Amino acid sequence: MTSMLPMWWFALPVLLLPLWWHLQKRERTRTEPLATARFLPAAAPRQQRVPRLIDLLLLFARLLLLVALIAWLAVLTMPLKRDTVFIDPALASDAWAVQQIRAAGMDAATREPLPADVWNWLARNEHAWHPSARFLIVARKLPMPALPPRLAHTVTLRTPAPHTPAPAAVSAPAERHVVIATSPERLARWKALFAAFSTAGDNAYRYVLTDQPTPETELIVWDRPDAQPPTSWQSPLWWRTTAAGAAPERRGHIWSASQWPLQDAAAARTLYEQWQRQSCPPGAYPMPAIQTMPAQRKTPLPATLAASPEWLAAAMLALFAIERILAHVRRSR
Template sequence: MMLSSYPLWWLALPALLLPVWWHRQKRQRLKAEMLATARFLPSAPPEQLRVWQWRDKLLLLVRCLMLAALIAWLAATIFPWRGDTVLVDAGVDKAWAEKEIAAAGFSAAARAELPPNALQWLRANERDWRADAKLLIVARASQIAMPARLPQYNHQLTLRTHHAIASSPTASAAAPAERQVVLAAPDARSAAWRALFAAFSSAGEGVARYATAVEPDAKTALIVWDTPDTAPPANWRAPHWWITTPAAFPELANATPLTINGITLKYAHSPRGRLWTSDAFPPRDASTARSLYEAWQLLDAAPAPAYPAPSQTFTAARSALPAIVKAQPASWLALALLTLFMIERILAHARRN
């Protein structure tokens, strides 16, 4: 099975129309012989006529096949072109980065910006580097997460990470995470909801800060829908919804019940996000609000932070094949292309004679 290393070459398939157009433009002149009485006739330009013979159609087919084989060969063949390269994190300390690059012997190497998920990206695109190329990653420690399994590459990879030192205890303290909440409720109930999320922000030693908004965007973590007899706009999306009127959401008809910390919740999945409803929305006393907060912390737990990767060197493991291992140079396509070219030259010579 042949896979494409560079599938964008297949976009050149419309070029197969070029041989057809070229053949349609070919014209063959009729042979004209001068007669003795021709001097009494007005001069006329020689006529041209399209003549399609069996060898013309065969020649057209061979040229189309040759062009298709060329595109397939380019799409399936790997052309390593990169040499020694340094992937530099844009936010790393410049002086430290230059020192590490010089110490590693990569002063003359090409430089590129560090992509997101650099180790995974390098694994998927390693085929672009020549066999003798070496790579260096210079980045902040927070930008390179230590993988669960030590990766293997076909090229030697040197990783240099920089741990920023906080200048003061206040600088090292992590800022509270901001959770944006879209509040859709009448004025009579908005005050209770705002007071609830203000209490959420001060609870848990300020781990998270809840800010209310009018309409959702990419940062929205929760939508509170407390508008009776009204359905939300179709384009509203959020990871979680708190709903006080389940009738507006048909998905909640088959909701799954769940009891956490004395709070009974029902939830259902939908294209809008995960829908939650409960008789405790909104809480009517401080005890219910505290129980709701503790239950929500269990349901909406933040992901564990990634462990930063230390500086290290990954030796070249030639047995570690790249991610696109099944893509071969397709030598048989090169032989087919050569054969088609020879047939095309023979047919073209026969056509002229």
């Protein structure tokens, strides 16, 4: 057994209260004077109380009730769980998962479904496992946490190795639809800017430039300071000149500049990087496919009172009922 809040065990001296109470509860007996008592020498009366079985049972029940209460406040747990495999439900019957479990020597381990936030879940609940227990996590993909997990048990992680496509299987560049509303003499500059964008970065995109928006349009470039866009034009992102005035409602996110298109290479690079970060947020970095993380703590993290086992609450309820019954029987005699 382990306690998550061991300071509560300093309350054990409270057990002396029932003992003191039972010692003070001496029965008073009625004495009647006898006529012949005057011939006897005077002596102080003495009382001798013989404890009955019901009194001993009542004292024992009250002591157990206090011990159960202190154990509940100290979050007494019984770490009986042993080696456990946390497996993604999608891999429960996968041959690769069975092979990884066998390779880790966890064939006889208990299997549980993988929690959504496995690292925080383990940190809150690992007090239920025996100190010598091991954890094996089998998942398709597990995001790397911001900080390395610090657990009190050894954790082995197994995920499928990332698939590397063959060079011949490289797909065609993705298309990104852009609407450019500008004068004919400035259209060539915009086309040159997007041609440079198509070769920048790690992802090669093919920009489809049109003059009318479609449902696939993700950017509208409004480079007409002397006019307002039609109210039917919609896009998640707009590039507008500051001289174009306030934009109507339902326009999406607006980026404005005093002069379009950008002529400075550094400014154009910054614009491109910000656009990519907004429209294509990077995914979470996956953790390495196979790794073993040793225990970083000697004991699990302290738990809250809500983590107290249910059997302790049930034991307190039962002991309280027994104590009330015994007290009633004792008074009725």
